[in-house]
Amino acid sequence: MIMRSEAPRKVLLAEFNEITWRIAAPLIGRGALPTFAAFAASGAKGSPTAAEVPPDLDPWIAWTTLHTGRPQAEHGVRFLEQPPDTVTGPRVADLAVDHGRSVGVFGTIMSWPPRRDARGFWVPSTFSPGPETHPESLRPLQELNLSQTRGHSPTARAAERRGAASQLLRLVPLGLRAGTVARLGGFLIRSRLRPHRAWEKVSLQPLVNLDVFEAQYRRHRPDFATFHTNHVAHYMHRYWRAMDPAPFRVKPSADEVRRYGPAIEHGYRVADRVLARLWRLAGPDTVVIVASGLGQQPYDAPEFGEGRKVVRLRDVGVVLELCGLVGHAEALSMMAPQWNLRVPDPARRAHAVEVLKRAWVGAPENRLFALDAVGDTINFNVVQKIQREVGPDSPCVFPHPERRSIPFGELCATQDPTPKEGVHDRAGLLLMRGPGVRPGVVIDDCSTLDLAPTMLHLMGLPIPGHMKGRVLEEAFEAARPRASRHASASGRVAP
Numbered sequence: 001m002i003m004r005s006e007a008p009r010k011v012l013l014a015e016f017n018e019i020t021w022r023i024a025a026p027l028i029g030r031g032a033l034p035t036f037a038a039f040a041a042s043g044a045k046g047s048p049t050a051a052e053v054p055p056d057l058d059p060w061i062a063w064t065t066l067h068t069g070r071p072q073a074e075h076g077v078r079f080l081e082q083p084p085d086t087v088t089g090p091r092v093a094d095l096a097v098d099h100g101r102s103v104g105v106f107g108t109i110m111s112w113p114p115r116r117d118a119r120g121f122w123v124p125s126t127f128s129p130g131p132e133t134h135p136e137s138l139r140p141l142q143e144l145n146l147s148q149t150r151g152h153s154p155t156a157r158a159a160e161r162r163g164a165a166s167q168l169l170r171l172v173p174l175g176l177r178a179g180t181v182a183r184l185g186g187f188l189i190r191s192r193l194r195p196h197r198a199w200e201k202v203s204l205q206p207l208v209n210l211d212v213f214e215a216q217y218r219r220h221r222p223d224f225a226t227f228h229t230n231h232v233a234h235y236m237h238r239y240w241r242a243m244d245p246a247p248f249r250v251k252p253s254a255d256e257v258r259r260y261g262p263a264i265e266h267g268y269r270v271a272d273r274v275l276a277r278l279w280r281l282a283g284p285d286t287v288v289i290v291a292s293g294l295g296q297q298p299y300d301a302p303e304f305g306e307g308r309k310v311v312r313l314r315d316v317g318v319v320l321e322l323c324g325l326v327g328h329a330e331a332l333s334m335m336a337p338q339w340n341l342r343v344p345d346p347a348r349r350a351h352a353v354e355v356l357k358r359a360w361v362g363a364p365e366n367r368l369f370a371l372d373a374v375g376d377t378i379n380f381n382v383v384q385k386i387q388r389e390v391g392p393d394s395p396c397v398f399p400h401p402e403r404r405s406i407p408f409g410e411l412c413a414t415q416d417p418t419p420k421e422g423v424h425d426r427a428g429l430l431l432m433r434g435p436g437v438r439p440g441v442v443i444d445d446c447s448t449l450d451l452a453p454t455m456l457h458l459m460g461l462p463i464p465g466h467m468k469g470r471v472l473e474e475a476f477e478a479a480r481p482r483a484s485r486h487a488s489a490s491g492r493v494a495p
Contacts, residue, residue, distance in 0.1 A: 008223075008460030008461075009285055009286065009435055009436065009458045010224065010286040010287070011286065011287055012281075012282050013224075013455070014227055014274070014288060014290045014291070015226055015228035015292075015293065016229060016274075016291075017292065018233035018424070019233075019429050020297070020427065020428070021427070021429055027265060032272075033272040034276075035276040036272055036275065039288075039432075040431060041440065042433060042439045043437050044443055044472075045430060048291070048428045048430050048447055049427060049428070050062045050065070050293070050426040050447075050448050051071050051447055052071075052072055052294075056072055057294060057426060058080075059109055060079065062448060063108065064091075064110050066293055066451045067108065067110075067451075068088070068089050068452060069468060070088065070468065074088055076088050077110060078374055079340070079372050080127055081127055082374045082377055083376060083377050084110075084113065091111075092224060092452050092456060093108075093224060094115070095456065096224040096459065096461065097119070101222075101223035102118075102120040102222040102223050102224075103119070103225065104122075104213070104216060104217055104220060105123065105226050106122075106209065106225070107145075107227060108124070108226045109125045111124045112125060112128035113128075113132050114132055114134035115134065121133075121135065121222075123213075125228070126142075126146060126148075126149040126205075126230070127149060129330075129332055138174065140167065141171055141174060144167040144171070147167070148205060150332075150333045168208070171211075171212060174212045175212045183204065183207065187201060197259075199235070199238075202234050202235065203231045203270040210227065214281055223459060224455070227278060229271070231271075232268060232270075232271055233422075237296070238263070238421060239260040239261075239418060239421060240299070240421035242260035242261040242263070242421075243261055243262075245257075248298065248307075249302075250306055256418065259417075260418060286434055287432060287434035287437060287458050288434055289431070289451075290429065291430055292429040294425065294428050295426070295427045295428045295429065297423060297425040298423070299423035303385070304388060304419070307418070307421065308419050308420045309419050310336055310384070310414065310419075311414055312413050313337070313382065313412060313413075314411060316331045318406070319339075322404060323341075323352040325348060329341045329343045329348070330342040334379070337381045337382060338380070340378070341377065341378040341380070342376055343378060349378065352378060354400055355398060358399050359399075360396075360399075361397070362386075362390040363389075364397075366383075366386055368382065368386070369383060382412055390408050392409025395408070396412075430443065430446065438475060438477055441474060446472055449467070450470050454469075454472045457471040
C-alpha cells in the first residue's frame, strides 16, 4: 500500500451520470452553465476514458470500476444490482469506513445494501433491490425513489404512482424544502397546460433527493460523500435528435423538436443548479469532484430507419408463469427494459434459465431474450434488435418444457414517444475544485481507474495495491495551500 503524508482533505463526489463535454462545453460557452464554468476556470478538468468497451460499457459497470479502482475483470459486475456478495471491492466508501472516516453515500449505483456500521448516512441507488437505508429514518425517501424509478414499467401500478403525494409529506421532517414542494406543485399545474413537457418530472427527483442530502450532510459533515443523479442521462438517451438533428439520418418532425428540443439543456441546467448547491454545502477543507462515469454520443444505427424503440415486457408475470416461478421468485424492474429475477431455489433457477434461453420469436434462430445469471439472480430483457425482424403478430415461442406461444404484441410494448437517441461512449467528464486544486489545469490523459486512488490520496488514506490507476497529481499544487474560500456578501460561498 502507498501511504500519503499530505494533510487530508474531505471529498464530495457529484455523480452526474453520463454527462458529456459534447453538450456541456457548448452550453458553458453560451453562459448556460455558470457553475460548471466556474469549476472549469478555477479548478482542474479532464475527460476520463472508461476502462470498459462495448458491449460492457454500461453505468453499473463503469461506476463500480470508478469506485473500486478495479477493472471489470476483477470487480466482476455484469448487470445492474447483481447480488452484492458476487462483487469484488472494496469501494472508496468502504475503505473510508474501515479507516474510521465518516461517509455520506447517496444514490451511487451498486451501493446496496447500506453499511450499518458507517458513521454518517447511506442511501443506495434508486434501482436497489430494497428500500433499506442507514439510518433507517431515511427509508421513506428511498421508498419514494424506488416507486418513481420503477414507474417506467408498462404495468406499473397506478396506485403506486398516485401515492407519491403522501410519500412526499413524509419527507418534510427529513429536510424537504418548501421551495421544492412549490416547484413540484408548479410542475403539476404546468403539466396540465403543457402536457408535452411532462419530461420535466424526471429532473424533479434529484431536487427532492438533494434537499434530504443537504440536511444529512450538514448534520454529519462527512469525510467522503457522493451524490448521484441519472436525469441527464435519461434525457440524452431519449431526446438527442430533437436537440441536434445534424448527426441523425432521419430528422425529427417540427412537433418532436417543439416537444422535446429543450429537454437536454433543461437537464444540464438542473445539474448546474445541483452543483452550485453542493459547492455551497462543501466546507473550506473539501474538494468537490464532478464525474460522469462514462459519456454519451448520438445513436444513429443504420439498421433502424426510424430509430430503435425500446421494447419492454407488458407484464413480467407472464414470464414468471411460463418459467414456473410464480410464488418462487422476486421480480424487480431495472433500467428499462431489464428485469432481475431473484430465484433462491437452484433447481427452479436453472429451469428458468433454460426456458429463457430457448425462447424465440418469429423463427427459432431469433432468440427472444438476452440473459445473464449470477448468484441467485437472473438478469434478462427482450433482445432489442429483434424488433426489425418481427411484427406484433409474430409468435413468441417457449418450447421448454412444453411448447407454448404468445403474440409478440401481447407480450411486449414499445411505449416511448421517441426512439433511442443517445448511446454510451467511453469519453467522460471530470472537474475538480477546492483546496490544493490547481486552477485552469487540463488533465490530458486519465481513466476512470484513476478516480479511486485520487480520492483516497486527497483523504490521506492508503491506496491498496490492487488499484490499477494512478493519482492525478498534475491536478494539485505541489504543496497544499492554506484552506480558504471567499464568502459572498450574504456569507455564503460564491460558486
